[in-house]
Every structure is written in structure tokens, then in C-alpha cells.
Amino acid sequence: MTTPDLASEPAVVLDGVTKSYGEVRALDGVSFDVTRGEFFGILGPNGAGKTTLVEIVEGMRQADSGSVTVLGSAPWPRNLELLRRIGVQTQTSAFFTRLTAIEHLETVAALHGLERTTAGRALETVGLTDKARSRVDNLSGGQRQRLALATALIHEPDLIFLDEPTAALDPEARRSLWAVLRRLRTEGRTIVLTTHYLDEAEALCDRVAIIARGRLVALDTPSALVRGLAAPARLFVPADRITPDQARAIEGVDRVLVEGGEVVIETRAANRVLVAVGAFVDMSEIRTRTATLEDAYLRLTGTEHSSR
Ligand SMILES: Nc1ncnc2c1ncn2[C@@H]1O[C@H](COP(=O)(O)OP(=O)(O)OP(=O)(O)O)[C@@H](O)[C@H]1O
Secondary structure, three states: OOOOOOOHHOOEEEEEEEEEOOOEEEEEEEEEEOOOOOEEEEEOOOOHHHHHHHHHHHHOOOOEEEEEEEEEEEOOOHHHHHHOEEEOOOOOOOOOOOOOHHHHHHHHHOOOOOHHHHHHHHHHHHHOOOHOOEEHHHOHHHHHHHHHHHHHOOOOEEEEEEEEOOOOOOOHHHHHHHHHHHHHHHHHOOOEEEOHHHHHHHHHHEEEEEEEEEEEEEOOOOOHHHHHHHOOEEEEEEOOOOHHHHOOHHHHHHHEEEEEEEEEEOOOOOOHHHHHHHHOOHHOOEEOOOOOOHHHHHHHHOOOOHOO
């Protein structure tokens, strides 16, 4: 008897998935695969269809058409066997707030039919062991997010969905949660993250799907997305050092803007233009900004004008 090669089978396969709510076409023929062990990001502006997509993959909603396969099975109609292999962390994760962190997790473990000891292990995974005896309603925002993650992980799922896991956290708490997520990644689990934060996608994800108006508009590694768009670099020069016309006359300059007392020079030939601008101004006065995933994202989703 031959067993299928599970390791090479994708964790999630979407093929032509559509979903409408009345007149609103929330998803319009979305197809992509998530590889096993991948940290996969789903990015898109508000209303792009991310939540709808993740709910369909989790088996909470039915697609109107197209096919969905998750860990080798169809998630709809609701598939209990599959649900046991999936962990979901939402922004509104429910807690037993009057319990301590460890009591909360022991309760969740009991609901899953797991041994009590799994609660301690889950707390350790998210670095919250020292808060085991703190009441849930006394935890900080970052600690609650970690507890939500521990709740999603307690049954050791193969596939984990994280919905904006660092929303509303301060920079330090975000970075320390990133460290926890990176550790999970090394355990070989498949992680699907929806986020509005491009730096988060860039820092964590192997590949990123960008969704806009219900369609997949790009899917690649963060660095390839940036490269593929050939987004221009920007040089910022104090406006009293160079005029916009002088800047426009430099070979390799694509566009010149004046913003807040600075002449902003966009170019895809940053090194050459930098040398030419050096004839007008001391190099130490020039600020530069290279293309980021944010530039790629804003162009692809057509939200360029709503930013900055
Ligand atoms: N239950 C529903 N009934 C009617 N329309 C809905 C429903 N859920 C979502 N929509 C609409 O479908 C579209 C996609 O919504 P969805 O929540 O999937 O987007 P999203 O990318 O997750 O947005 P956000 O980032 O704001 O959470 C939006 O136009 C939204 O208003």
C-alpha cells in the first residue's frame, strides 16, 4: 500500500473561489496554494475580502463556487476531523476572564479532551509561564495576545490562522510576539497570517498574497514583490539647495515633488542620481528611502493616494 506524500501536499489549495453577499462580490475567483510549513501572509485594505477568505478556508463559510482543500480535505460541510487539526486566533478571542491564565488554558484543554499538562506547555511556548497565576483580566494587551495564541495552539494544530495578532500592541510587545511566531515557524507548522502591517508581513512571511477588491493581485516573497514592482527610491533634499527644475534635468530622475520643505526626487537609478545631486548639496544633507513592501502594496491595491 502506498501512502500519499503528505509533506509535499500543499496545506491549503484554493481554486477559483468566489463569494458574494447580495450585490457585494467579496471574493472573485481567488486561486493559490499554501505550502506545508510555510509562513503565509494575506494582506489587503479594509473590505478586500481577507476575512471572508480565511473563514471559507476554516470551514466557517461556504464558497459560492470554486474548490477549497485544507490538509487534504474539504472544509465544508463543517469537518470536525479537520477542525481538530486547525488553530484559530482571532482579534476577539474569547477568554474566561475571571480565571487565571493557567486555569483558562486548562479549561480549554478539557474542552479539547486534552491532558491538563498541555496547558503549561502552551503557556511556555508563548513565553507566559511567569503569568500563569495572573487573572486573565489583569494581563496586558500583549500578554492577552500571547494567551490567545496559546489557546489556538494548545491542541498542537498543523495549520494555524492568526488574524492581526499584533493589532493594538506597543512596538516592544509586537516585536516580542514576532519572536514567538518565528519560533513556531521553526516547529514546521503552517501559519496563515492576515495583517494590515506591512512590516509584519515583511518580517515574518515566506510569501505574501495581496488581495484587493476580492481578487488576488500579487503573490510572492516580500523581497520579490518589492523587486518586481521596481518601485523607485526617493531622495529627499532641502528645498533651498536644489530647485525642482534642476532636479528634473538630472538624467535618471523619474519624478520630482516638493513636500514639507524638501524636494523629493524619485528614481530607479539611485546611485547615479545621488552622485549628480551631490553637485548641489552636501551628501550628508540628503535623505534616501529605498522601496519597501509598502510601496509594492500601495501600488497593487490602488490605495497609493490614501497613504502619507
Ligand atoms: N456577512 C456579511 N454580509 C454582507 N456583506 C459582508 C459580510 N461580510 C463581509 N461583507 C462585505 O464583503 C466585503 C469583504 O469583506 P471582508 O470582511 O472579507 O474583508 P476584509 O478584507 O477582511 O476587511 P477588514 O480588513 O476590514 O476586516 C466587504 O465589502 C464587506 O463589507
